[in-house]
Amino acid sequence: MTSSPLLHLPGAVPAEGRDEGVAAHYGELYGEQRSLADGRGFVDLSHRGVVCVTGPERLSWLHLLITQHVTELPAGQATEALILSANGHIEHALYLVDDGETTWVHVEPGTQGELIAYLESMKFFYRVEVADRTEEFAVVHLPAGSIAEIAKELVVRETAYGRDVFLPRAELEAFAAAHGPAAGLLAYEALRVEGHRPRVGLETDHRTIPHELGWIGTAVHLQKGCYRGQETVARVHNLGKPPRRLVFLHLDGSEVVLPAHGAPVRLAADGEEGRQLGFVTTAVRHHELGPIALALVKRNVPVDAPLLVGGTAAAQEVVVAP
DSSP states (O other), X not given: OOOOGGGGSTTOEEOOGGGTTSEEESSOHHHHHHHHHTTOSEEEOTTSEEEEEESTTHHHHHHHHSSSOOTTOOTTOOEEEEEEOTTSOEEEEEEEEEOSSEEEEEESTTOHHHHHHHHHHTOTTOSOEEEEOTTTEEEEEEETTOOXXXXXXXXXXXXXXXXXXXXXXXXXXXXXXXHOOEEOHHHHHHHHHHTTOOOTTTTOOXXXXXXXXXXXXXXXXXXXXXXXXXXXHHHHHHHOOOSEEEEXXXXXXXXXXXXXXXXXXXXGGGOTTSOOOEEEEEEEEETTTEEEEEEEEETTSOTTOOEEETTEEEEEEESSOO
């Protein structure tokens, strides 16, 4: 993986694991969060994969493969979509926008190769071309409320929580100089958790279905035609309930160490030896809320039940209704 040139900015501390290649923070964790919350600065997401689809049939072809309705997607309108397995389990989350000639997509770091292999296998006779543009383009994020002016020639994906800009990788340092202060991944993730926005590979495991994370309606369109995994989506939506649900946790602030991804969630009444009812997916420190987390728990866990994460007390808020 290519490391971002912005790791040379003052105070930059490299992220680890899945986010390797960009900065976790630049020395001011809470200050960086406050900047983003106030609509200032930007986040370097240049470690994410960038995939482009071109050709006159690109939208009608993608429509057959993904969970979102995109056959008439207007140029410049952002959307998100999933690719599911045959059993309806989440494999990829696609954050996309079409500029009228090309569909631009960014995905989890290092997953673009697997995504492209699947897309290539489904081309058949459609007039489309799929390309990995990760080496040429980087994603940078401007937070909601930002008044930064972006060059008209750049592709921008605008959402309620900010703008994702597909920037020529060679322009990263110039962008940072013009649009700072830079905020690291820890600040970005804290606001993501606050916003209850799931992330593939963290909020998902090998058996996660979209209903468990609240992706029905935002990334999954229920009135579109067939796609791989649709039978599971329709069956759960019409006939049942998902086995698990995403929750937002307020963690006891007296603990020094945040729970790790996968830390067991139990009923507080059952103690640390009680039956595991779920697991932490992402835990962060928020500049206003203190330690918070997202977790995936069994659907029938009472919504008002105090929980225990390892040895840490936790109060839950409903994200996905039981």
